[in-house]
Amino acid sequence: MSELSFTLHPYRIPLSRPLPVGKQRISERQGLVLVATLADTNADASARPLQAFADIAPLSGLDMDGAPIMGFSQESLDDCREWLLSHLPGIHSLEALEQAADTAPLPAVGWGLGVIAATLQGQLPAAKPKASVPLMYLQQDEPVDALTARVARLSPTTRFVKIKVAQTSMETELKLVHGVLAARPDLKLRLDANQGFSLEQAIDFCACLPADAIDYIEEPCLNEHDHGALFRATGIHFSLDESLSLDNFHFPDDVQASGLRALILKPMLLGSPARVQALIDEAHERGLRCVISSSLESSLGIDALARFAAAVTPDEAPGLDTLDAFEVDCVVPSGKARRLMPDAPSDIQGAEIGASLL
Ligand SMILES: O=C(O)CCC(=O)c1ccccc1C(=O)O
Ligand SMILES: [Mg+2]
Structure with a gap:
């Protein structure tokens, strides 16, 4: 038997220079960090539970001029948060998690839940591909x-x-x-x-x-x-x-x-x-x-x-x-001086991650 549990943390990261979203520009990025813990209830207490993290960040909201971002995600970050808060408490197994990923009506939620499921099942390779395209x-x-x-x-x-x-x-x-x-x-x-x-x-x-x-x-x-x-x-x-x-x-x-x-x-x-x-x-x-x-x-x-x-x-x-252009890293280091971590809610110069909403 294994048991899944979740925490869900809102974050906000300022950008050091505006990034293009089509013809629009954004100066900060917001999203949710979902943390899943898989505890094996049969194992002895020393067995470490598996953890997995996912970024859930629909490309919607407001651009740097306060106009709605058009043409990318249909769902808002609020939509994602509401869906997750009402559905995560009912997800206790990897099977239920995979099913939720494939049936969630919000693409950003489907992707994030699926990343968690794939990570916990060892399906995402550790090796990263060669350089991406500048x-x-x-x-x-x-x-x-x-x-x-x-x-x-x-x-x-x-x-x-x-x-x-x-x-x-x-x-x-x-x-x-x-x-x-x-x-x-x-x-x-x-x-x-x-x-x-x-x-x-x-x-x-x-x-x-x-x-x-x-x-x-x-x-x-x-x-x-x-x-x-x-x-x-x-x-x-x-x-x-x-x-x-x-x-x-x-x-x-x-x-x-x-x-x-x-x-x-x-x-x-x-x-x-x-x-x-x-x-x-x-x-x-x-x-x-x-x-x-x-x-x-x-x-x-x-x-x-x-x-x-x-x-x-x-x-x-x-x-x-x-x-x-991201001022700080989030959970995974990419070489920046500071990193947001969900177990240490913080607000430093506009980069913030909150305590769990669940
Ligand atoms: O595709 C890439 O190489 C980088 C990502 C990118 O360009 C992008 C990022 C956010 C929104 C829209 C776009 C885009 O491809 O138009
Ligand atoms: Mg494009």
Whole structure:
């Protein structure tokens, strides 16, 4: 017999510089740390209970201007907290936990519960994959040269770089992409427009780029029906990210002809590991690549994503380069001076973790 118990801790982490969420920016991140303890009631008292931690942090709430974050998680952090507070007390076994992960109506909760279940069953590998893909975007008032200088300093073993586009003027962004390629002609670029272009703009932009240096462009057009036309006009492949969490997502009938090259999977927006795995299996069957990607999780959440990516997409570099701006680590160290720990509630300069709500 084994017995599961939980604690649930709210946290808030300020960011040292704003991070992009599509066209919006956030200056802090909030979430919940779920801690599960599995006590083996048959074992002698010296047997250590197993513990597992998960970050539950839907990508919703307010941006740095106080406007609601649009286009990512449907559920709020309050929704997650309420669901967990009412359902966790009824979960006593790993079987019940897995079932809750797969049936929870809130994707962020499904992912977090599933991470706990997988951890307690030793299903998340300890080894993390090789480096993730560096994320590059122009910070406010930053000149293009400063960004290309950052690219020039990347490790020579770096093969891919991700660049945010459709954020400022097309002229600036073309200069940026060409500047990056001038600094490192060997790089393959993953561009991300977050649905920021009309078809006309996307064609104008992509027509000025060397197609063989572009791995793909994520969510190029506001209207998803325009992506195929962009591919036919420019030969540049596209990938899908935020539109995957919509209920009406379906694979194109002819993937090769459509220009779709990859799915960018943000598990925090999609649900339980089993659900994400099913999407990956179907994508791979259709010849599509799958790239696990961050939803701006804390170091705890990024660690789970890195392990998950090592297990499910071992040949693909994940997009997890979003921890830099976090002022503190959370549970899992990533090299920062301070770390939030759920057994030591604290509030230091705006970074805080609370006592359990359960
Ligand atoms: O995918 C990556 O490499 C990093 C994560 C990322 O870009 C992102 C992070 C939060 C919200 C949206 C996005 C995005 O891909 O558009
Ligand atoms: Mg994206």
